[in-house]
Amino acid sequence: MSTTTTTPRATAENDVAKRPGTPVLASIGAQNLSLIGALIAVLALFGLLNENYLSLSNIQVIAEAATITGLLAVVQTVVIICGGLDISVGSQVGVASVVSAMVFTGTGSNAVVGMLAAIGVGVLVGVVNGLVIVHGRVNPTIATLAGLAAYKGLAQLFSDGRAQGYVLNDDVFVFLGRGKIAGLPAMVWILILTAVAVHILLKYTDIGRNLYAIGGNDTAARLAGININKYLIAVYALIGVVAAIAGILLTARTGSGQPVSGSEGLELKAITAAALGGCALKGGKGSIGGTLLAVALLGCLENGLTVEGINTFWQNVAQGALLVIAVTIQQRRSGERAVGLPH
Numbered sequence: 001m002s003t004t005t006t007t008p009r010a011t012a013e014n015d016v017a018k019r020p021g022t023p024v025l026a027s028i029g030a031q032n033l034s035l036i037g038a039l040i041a042v043l044a045l046f047g048l049l050n051e052n053y054l055s056l057s058n059i060q061v062i063a064e065a066a067t068i069t070g071l072l073a074v075v076q077t078v079v080i081i082c083g084g085l086d087i088s089v090g091s092q093v094g095v096a097s098v099v100s101a102m103v104f105t106g107t108g109s110n111a112v113v114g115m116l117a118a119i120g121v122g123v124l125v126g127v128v129n130g131l132v133i134v135h136g137r138v139n140p141t142i143a144t145l146a147g148l149a150a151y152k153g154l155a156q157l158f159s160d161g162r163a164q165g166y167v168l169n170d171d172v173f174v175f176l177g178r179g180k181i182a183g184l185p186a187m188v189w190i191l192i193l194t195a196v197a198v199h200i201l202l203k204y205t206d207i208g209r210n211l212y213a214i215g216g217n218d219t220a221a222r223l224a225g226i227n228i229n230k231y232l233i234a235v236y237a238l239i240g241v242v243a244a245i246a247g248i249l250l251t252a253r254t255g256s257g258q259p260v261s262g263s264e265g266l267e268l269k270a271i272t273a274a275a276l277g278g279c280a281l282k283g284g285k286g287s288i289g290g291t292l293l294a295v296a297l298l299g300c301l302e303n304g305l306t307v308e309g310i311n312t313f314w315q316n317v318a319q320g321a322l323l324v325i326a327v328t329i330q331q332r333r334s335g336e337r338a339v340g341l342p343h
Contacts, residue, residue, distance in 0.1 A: 035276065035293040042297060046304035053307055060185060064253070066299030067187040068093070068246045070292065072266055073273035074195050075242045077291045078202070079235050080274050083215040083283030084140040086236065088129065088147030089243050090266035094155040094259050096122050096247025101165030101257025102158065104173075111172035119244045125151055126240020130233035148267065155259035164257040177252030187249050194242065199288040211235070215283025265316070272319055273298055275326040298322070 046053045072089045079086050096118040104114030125147065132143045158164075167173040179186040202208035213221040214228055222228055250262050275281060276297065277290030298319070305315050 032278070032287075032290050032293055035290065035297055039293065039297045039300060042300050042304060046300070046307065049304075050307050053304060058303070058307075062299045062303045063188045064185050065303065066295050067185075067191045068249055068262075069266060069269045069273065069298070070191045070295040071194055071242050071246045071249075072270035073277070073291050073295050074191075074198050074288060075239045076270040076274045077277065077279055077286050077288060078198060078211065079140075079239060080271075080279040080281060081202070081215045081283060081286045082211040082231065082235055083218060084133070084232060084235065085144060085271070085281070086129065086147075086239050087141065087144040087267050087271075088125075088151055089239060089270055090263045091148050091151035091155065092122060092125055092240060092243035093247040093250060093266055094263040095125065095151050095158070096244035097250045097263065098155050098159045098164055098247075098257035098259050100244075100248045100251045101167055104167055104170070105165040109170055111167070111170045114167075115172075115248050118248050119241055122240035122242075122244025122247070123237055124240070126237040126243070127233060129240070130236035133236070134229045134232050152260065159257060159259040161259060163254070163259075163261070165251075166256055167251055168255040173252045176249060177255075187253075190245065190249065194245075195288050195292055202288065207231075212284055215280075215285070217284070268319060268323070269298060272323040272326065275323055281327065 043054065052058055072093070076086060076089065099121050100114045100118035102114075103117040104111055107113045129144055129147050132138050132146075133140050136143070168177075176186055176190075181189050202211065210221065210226050210231060213224065213226060214231060218228055246266075247263070251257050254262060273294040274286065274291050276294035277287065277292070279286035279291070301318065302315055305318070306312075
């Protein structure tokens with residue numbers, strides 16, 4: 001005779017499932033509802049403080065400014081889901097930005113060659129990260145922390161520490177940085193297409209299911225026949241490609257290759273957005289929709305603080321606080337024992 005033990009947490013979840021309106025809550029997600037509420041509150045607050053904050057032109061400014069962070073947050077979501085982390089994404093953006101501009105200039109203003117070179121470098125650094133983690137058996141945080149320093153150094157070595165090239169005389173770069181399609185900036189469309197593609201990959205393919213399985217329980221995933229090493233290397237290569245695209249967009253926005261300016265601190269923003277969006281930092285949980293909502297929240301908050309003339313140092317404080325809050329909420333919801341404290 002078998003018995004089934006029901007935990008208080010499971011009982012509470014069953015009770016919630018019986019409440020009216022729960023199907024709507026389940027489809028949207030409690031985490032996403034919280035983000036939507038916070039986003040509305042931020043928009044309302046800064047809209048009252050400044051009448052131009054909710055203008056179409058400022059909304060477009062927010063969207064453009066959030067695009068690069070959004071791209072990195074989307075792929076950061078993927079790597080966190082499978083139990084990894086990439087702290088080097090900001091430095092990867094800097095390397096790609098410099099390479100795209102320098103190759104563009106060195107090949108007689110050939111934008112396509114410059115972009116392909118940047119993407120090739122992105123694949124290379126991503127694969128290097130993956131190989132160090134998989135075959136070097138280095139913790140992802142340590143491996144990519146080393147990458148953060150190394151790739152930043154490479155970007156500075158390539159560029160001699162200065163902005164390189166000038167791309168605003170090229171139609172392709174100008175379109176990427178300032179063009180619009182159906183009223184939306186081209187940069188925003190790139191983010192939307194990337195997010196949709198990754199969402200489909202995660203939710204509707206065996207690859208996505210395997211990534212969640214790896215992050216949820218890597219031992220069970222290995223016993224099920226999933227080649228974890230290949231998946232991890234591929235995920236870090238994907239990060240390199242998307243970081244390179246972000247670097248190209250940074251070049252297009254600023255008009256030149258930027259070794260540090262514009263890319264420094266992007267790793268914190270991407271990780272914060274993924275954590276706020278519901279990614280469990282231990283892996284196995286996360287969604288692109290939640291991450292994009294968090295990106296929008298961070299973008300609106302940053303723009304509002306800037307419009308109100310708040311010191312940028314306080315913006316960094318706010319980002320750090322949000323990351324701590326997001327992780328604290330995750331720990332509380334998971335019911336894990338607090339470090340060093342009794343239950």
